[in-house]
Amino acid sequence: MNKIMFFAHLREAVGEESISIDVAGRSVAELKELLANQYQLNQLDTVMTAINEEFATNEEIIQQGDIIAFIPPVSGG
Amino acid sequence: MNKIMFFAHLREAVGEESISIDVAGRSVAELKELLANQYQLNQLDTVMTAINEEFATNEEIIQQGDIIAFIPPVSGG
Amino acid sequence: MNFEISKEPIQIQDVIDKVVQREAGAITTFIGTVRELTAGKKTLFLIYEAYEPMAVKKLEQIGKEIEERWSGAKVAITHRIGKLEITDVAVVIAVSTPHRADAYEANRYAIERIKEIVPIWKKEHWEDGEEWIGNQLETVAYPTGKPEEKDLNE
């Protein structure tokens, strides 16, 4: 299984802080497409992805147990 | 009369925090020359002068009651 | 712990104390406060949210980048999350260095990097609405889905 975490406006759009689904073997891009369809999200192009708390590319392949977080453009400071 | 104030190395060279002399009518440059001779001070070229707490030029004429301070290159901060 | 996410008000002096060193002649701090007016619009309050463990890691990364780039620098950063009122302190960055020019530059670098890579978001609340900032400005787009290569190095 994989934990998928959402923040800021994405959390509100999805309606959950996180969900659990099995996406091992899929790329980040494939996961984005899957979620975009499921939750009608249309801003995932500008959203960064973290795997296990490190930034990852769209090409990266998700492993069993990986924690995925979607990181909208940040606004701290 | 005029109060003449000294700071930092000048204070140590003169041996006084301040002295009282009557230099009304003289220029700052004349006062510097007078003090240089009297106290064997040879660094007055690099020393700024304040009259009544404002920087003054060498040409300025000292008035009765003016307070003169010699300001060596500063090193605060 | 020089790099923290805090749910409580930040004690500025505590952050400064972390960077005091005998070799330092200068400490700079940056204190980000909640401003009432932005582009003429009146903010009532802000909510800050963070992906906490990753935010701490990214703050640590910024600290390492600074210590590599400015010799002798020491860095501490605390960012607050939760609800903040006008004039509340959102972030404190303290940097000490032997010489003052470095302390200003390294501090400035830290706040710019926070705004690039640290997963923290603010939601502005106005009288007539609310909005997550950064979400639809799209001034920063990541076509590859990730920030620059340098952002990934720890």
Place this chain on the structure above:
Amino acid sequence: MNFEISKEPIQIQDVIDKVVQREAGAITTFIGTVRELTAGKKTLFLIYEAYEPMAVKKLEQIGKEIEERWSGAKVAITHRIGKLEITDVAVVIAVSTPHRADAYEANRYAIERIKEIVPIWKKEHWEDGEEWIGNQLETVAYPTGKPEEKDLNE
């Protein structure tokens, strides 16, 4: 009193509190601390001396210069005098502005101006001697007996 010469240790938070404003999004502070090593030489302690009333006036002048040059800026400066040990705080400059770039620039301006026009001197004490700093470096000479014209304007 936003501009002070103090014989007691400086409370950094007190200086910061003077520049808090609802219009500010950024506060920078510069904290000058006594460094142990300068050019490889070990400092034991420092003595700072000031021409106090004029020093306060000149700090006020720097504040006015900043408020004219950086719109919306608010400034507070406290400089300590007397005997200071290693890591002791000699000066605290706090500047608040609506936007952060100004807060860094204006703060940097303040410390550079302090080193030009504020009548404060430090005497370094080492194991093998002591010396008033600035007195015989002669890197700054004033052939006319005064600083630049701009230094005289209030």
